Amino acid sequence: MAFIDVCNIQHHFFNDHSYTTALKDISFSINEGEFISFIGPSGCGKSTLLSIIAGLIEPTSGVITHEAPSIDIGYMLQQDFLFPWKTIEENISLGLTILNKDEGQIVEDLLKQFRLSHTAKLYPQQLSGGMRQRIALARTLAVNPTLLLLDEPFSALDFHSKLDLENFVSETLKQFSKTAILVTHDIGEAIAMSDKVYLFSNRPGTILKSFTIPDEIRNLVPFDARNAPEYQPIFQTIWKELEANGYGNVT
Amino acid sequence: MDTETLHEQFKRKRRLESRKILLFQLLLLVLIFLFWQITTHYRILDPLIFSSPLAVAKLLVTKVMDATLFPHVWFTLMETVIGFLLGTLLGTLIAISLWSSITVAKVMDPYLVVLNAMPKVALGPMILVIFGPNVLSVIVMAISISVIVSTIVIFSAFQQVNENYLKVMQLFNASKAQTFKHVVLPASIPTIISTLKVNVGLSWVGVIVGEFLVSSKGLGYLIISGFQIFNFNLVFLSLIMIVILATIMYKCVEMIERFLLKKFNF
Ligand SMILES: Nc1ncnc2c1ncn2[C@@H]1O[C@H](COP(=O)(O)OP(=O)(O)OP(=O)(O)O)[C@@H](O)[C@H]1O
Numbered sequence: 001m002a003f004i005d006v007c008n009i010q011h012h013f014f015n016d017h018s019y020t021t022a023l024k025d026i027s028f029s030i031n032e033g034e035f036i037s038f039i040g041p042s043g044c045g046k047s048t049l050l051s052i053i054a055g056l057i058e059p060t061s062g063v064i065t066h067e068a069p070s071i072d073i074g075y076m077l078q079q080d081f082l083f084p085w086k087t088i089e090e091n092i093s094l095g096l097t098i099l100n101k102d103e104g105q106i107v108e109d110l111l112k113q114f115r116l117s118h119t120a121k122l123y124p125q126q127l128s129g130g131m132r133q134r135i136a137l138a139r140t141l142a143v144n145p146t147l148l149l150l151d152e153p154f155s156a157l158d159f160h161s162k163l164d165l166e167n168f169v170s171e172t173l174k175q176f177s178k179t180a181i182l183v184t185h186d187i188g189e190a191i192a193m194s195d196k197v198y199l200f201s202n203r204p205g206t207i208l209k210s211f212t213i214p215d216e217i218r219n220l221v222p223f224d225a226r227n228a229p230e231y232q233p234i235f236q237t238i239w240k241e242l243e244a245n246g247y248g249n250v251t
Numbered sequence: 252m253d254t255e256t257l258h259e260q261f262k263r264k265r266r267l268e269s270r271k272i273l274l275f276q277l278l279l280l281v282l283i284f285l286f287w288q289i290t291t292h293y294r295i296l297d298p299l300i301f302s303s304p305l306a307v308a309k310l311l312v313t314k315v316m317d318a319t320l321f322p323h324v325w326f327t328l329m330e331t332v333i334g335f336l337l338g339t340l341l342g343t344l345i346a347i348s349l350w351s352s353i354t355v356a357k358v359m360d361p362y363l364v365v366l367n368a369m370p371k372v373a374l375g376p377m378i379l380v381i382f383g384p385n386v387l388s389v390i391v392m393a394i395s396i397s398v399i400v401s402t403i404v405i406f407s408a409f410q411q412v413n414e415n416y417l418k419v420m421q422l423f424n425a426s427k428a429q430t431f432k433h434v435v436l437p438a439s440i441p442t443i444i445s446t447l448k449v450n451v452g453l454s455w456v457g458v459i460v461g462e463f464l465v466s467s468k469g470l471g472y473l474i475i476s477g478f479q480i481f482n483f484n485l486v487f488l489s490l491i492m493i494v495i496l497a498t499i500m501y502k503c504v505e506m507i508e509r510f511l512l513k514k515f516n517f
């Protein structure tokens with residue numbers, strides 16, 4: 001049995017006048033330590049799927065089974081949503097405070113590792129977008145989740161900070177050997193960061209295809225992966241697949 | 252010219268500007284009193300009704316001398332501050348209980364609308380009968396005016412908290428109380444403060460109306476009794492005291508506002 005099994009998920013959003021089918025026939029599984037990516041057009045239900053996996057919404061039908069009796073899920077939302085009335089330090093320790101866990105060294109260590117120790121007493125507004133994303137990641141990692149869900153964490157960043165942060169996240173996750181799911185619009189990012197890429201259709205979102213990333217790319221940090229000789233062919237394959245399914249708006 | 256001196260010049264200009272404004276404001280105040288004094292002195296306005304600054308000042312001196320003003324001032328101020336604090340506190344507590352149960356909030360909604368629309372002053376006689384002709388009635392009057400509107404405004408602030416903040420809390424499995432403490436309350440601080448400011452004014456209305464009705468003590472009572480014995484010097488003196496006290500109270504709330512906003516980094 002895999003770490004997580006997603007089986008026949010289907011989800012409708014209802015309101016008084018109508019309903020929207022956001023997802024249908026979603027089935028896949030993730031092994032422990034695996035990093036997978038979802039690519040798909042805007043509005044196809046990727047965020048919805050993450051919310052379902054995180055347990056924030058109950059799917060209309062279908063089941064998700066976990067190998068472990070209980071898993072701690074860390075979910076980094078599409079925007080950072082740091083609390084403006086809390087300092088960076090307080091933001092990161094929030095999860096620990098709520099779980100009544102001893103903060104001890106955790107926050108300090110995370111900040112040091114994220115090279116942001118000097119920001120501990122500052123407020124989120126005083127940080128740049130990239131720094132805030134890193135803090136949001138630190139907040140998610142502080143409670144030591146076994147599964148990490150990342151919803152377009154780099155989409156609001158300039159190209160340079162994005163590459164920088166991709167490397168950083170990839171190394172951090174490897175080091176903590178986390179299982180992770182990344183949602184992105186960037187084919188390059190998906191290839192550079194993950195072990196497997198799932199391609200979604202237009203709404204109602206369903207998995208059209210999956211691509212396994214070759215080991216040569218996987219073993220490199222994202223920045224180098226983008227320059228590896230194996231990168232272009234797989235990029236082309238996914239790109240062609242995207243075009244064949246009628247959406248060219250994906251970068 | 253270097254930037255240092257330019258900056259100095261800029262600052263000096265700003266200082267001059269604000270000093271000029273202050274000067275005009277004081278001038279206007281003096282003019283108003285002068286106008287009041289002259290028009291009543293030459294009987295363009297009837298001094299029996301409009302009193303005059305000098306008459307009010309004289310009355311102030313005698314009343315300070317024989318210590319018949321201060322107890323009333325103190326009494327009214329105390330009622331207002333208590334009414335203000337309780338009204339806001341009660342409003343916040345009711346808002347919290349509405350927030351903690353969506354069903355209760357939905358059920359209560361039309362009642363809140365009705366209560367809010369009703370002129371609370373109309374309840375005066377009822378309050379007087381229920382609580383007796385004493386301080387209690389006056390304070391209840393002040394509370395009744397501010398509590399409903401505080402509840403409605405603060406509750407809607409609670410509801411408007413960005414749902415993604417709530418999602419973050421839900422992901423940490425936070426309890427309702429924890430969510431309230433870490434997210435909902437701090438996010439609503441600006442709204443709560445703005446209701447504080449509104450409630451300063453409302454509490455004064457409640458207390459003065461209450462004192463009109465109870466008629467035993469306080470500045471509201473002085474106004475009513477001055478009116479009854481046709482002593483308008485007393486009416487104006489009380490009015491001026493009220494204006495001064497209300498302003499001081501408002502300024503205090505502004506100080507609290509600055510402190511809280513800074514504390515919560517708004
Ligand atoms: N709470 C909701 N109520 C009703 N419809 C919703 C709700 N949340 C999402 N939807 C709809 O479901 C569909 C999928 O939304 P979702 O946010 O999952 O898309 P997405 O793939 O994450 O898009 P993007 O790439 O732009 O973030 C959209 O059509 C959206 O309008």
Ligand SMILES: [Mg+2]
Pocket residue numbers: 046047048078151
């Ligand atoms: Mg999304």
